[in-house]
Amino acid sequence: MKICVLVKEVPDAAVEKRIDSSTGRMDRSGEKNLNPYDTHAIEAAMQIREGGVVPVEEIVAVTMGPDSAVRALHKAVSLGADRSVHLSDQVVAGSDVAATGYALAKTLQRESPDLVLLGQQSDDGECYTIGAVVAEYLGMPSLTQVIKMDIDSDSLRCERQAEYGYDTVQIKMPAVISVGDAINEPRYPSLKAIMGAKKKPLDTVTAADVSIDASKVGGENSGAQWVAAKAPPAKAAGEIIEDEDTGETVEKIVAWLDERKLI
């Protein structure tokens, strides 16, 4: 079978994320990295391959993003993907969730995957919803936040936590699954894998190459429109204690609690 893993480039965790006020979009000028949640999706693909229940011919990393997004693909390949596909086109810039999911689905269609894996959320947009959108456009069953996945010949037995406890759902492939971060502990790439990543095949495609209808993508054609941003209501800053002498720290905590009659 063929597994496609959707990966995204996001601002590095250490960078303060902000919106560029002139465009209303994410300021992407700082240090960037592979979305940490996506490493769990790649690891899940690797574990299916190594599990050997179903032979995996190929693991393909797929992204949509600007030129710099190739680095996220290199990272994905260093973690185990065999090759990657980069949808890079000015017309998709600024797409909302529905348009992004549509563009990714079109890109995936060319690969005809048996399984599409994604992360539980992106570290920047935090929309949690791309999986459900991609599945709908591909006409595949889907589930998000999956923390356990057992594969047999043509289906997956998935577990996830929902509103009332843990659900177990049986899903026929081809399917789209977003994995929660509790599903596995992603491995670190070996130095050799990092060095070799740039040599693995990377296919750069335009919107036209994957038959994306340009009138359905991009900021201007997105159904959700960001019209303004404002600051949240101001909240009094809390007190902070740096623990240097733990005895003293604990005294301060107890005094604080006692003042509020909490002990």
Place this chain on the structure above:
Amino acid sequence: MANILVYALHYDGAINKNSLGAVSEGAKLAAELGGEAHAILLGENVPEDLAASLGKYGAKKVLVAEGPEGLAQPLVDAMARAIADGGYSYALFGGGLLGFEIGAGLAARLGAGVAMEVTAVRAEGGELIAERPILGDSAISEIKYRSNVGIIISRLNAFEIKETGGGDAPVERLDFELSQHALQATMVTRGEQRGADVDIEGASILIAGGRGLGKAEGFQLCEELAGAFGGNSAVAATRAVVDAGWYPYAAQIGQTGKTVAPKLYLAAGISGAIQHKVGMQGSENIVAINKDANAPIFEFSDLGVVGDLNKILPKLTEAVKAKKAS
């Protein structure tokens, strides 16, 4: 007509509280737009009186669809059918998990715009504008819809539950067809409770532990501190540690767990992710112990302690015991 279709999640004979909030809010917004709020439920033999009861929260009509419960795609089919039949300008979902999946699937099906994590909605010039906190709640963005239908997925506990004084709503069966892909997923077991059945909702003091505890045994530190406070105290947890099997699901606070508002909430080794915050931000006093000075939890704590919980918790337990004894 500017009607609003509100999804109502139900389980075990009761409507989810966040859905009741969404119906209440939908009714208020629809009135401002000059339309009606209708609710939709899907399940196997949904009791008619359960559906009709949504009239009390302002639903003018309730659609009931027959189909498999607990999965998103059957609802995408049903809601798309209802919307195609006409009259709806918006679809509204209360906070949770299923609503995210249904709302997103529906956005794809209809080519509609969607806003998620919405904390407030207002009617202006005959349309709805959704407010969504972004970037770790450091800013709030406002979202409008260009599409014929706008989809609004709210954050947990965003909307107040309000009875409008109305009686039962008329219930209508909705005929729809399940799409091919919706038939490819089947629920094996739903709502499994992992771990002991503990009560955190009734506690006035909660000691909450997260991944920073390092291992399941780390929870002993929390239990000892809760024990020192005595009385009405309990230990709570994050999804990260519940998923890891360190602590029971019944003790989980957050989006797919419990909502609590104790007198004291004390977090040890919890980063303060939004999905956790939404379940405890109503607490009267919030204390956090975290070794990372940049942890998001410090943004909404009343007292933040930057340090190693392994050093602080045991001493704090002793000090609380001593204080109580004095």
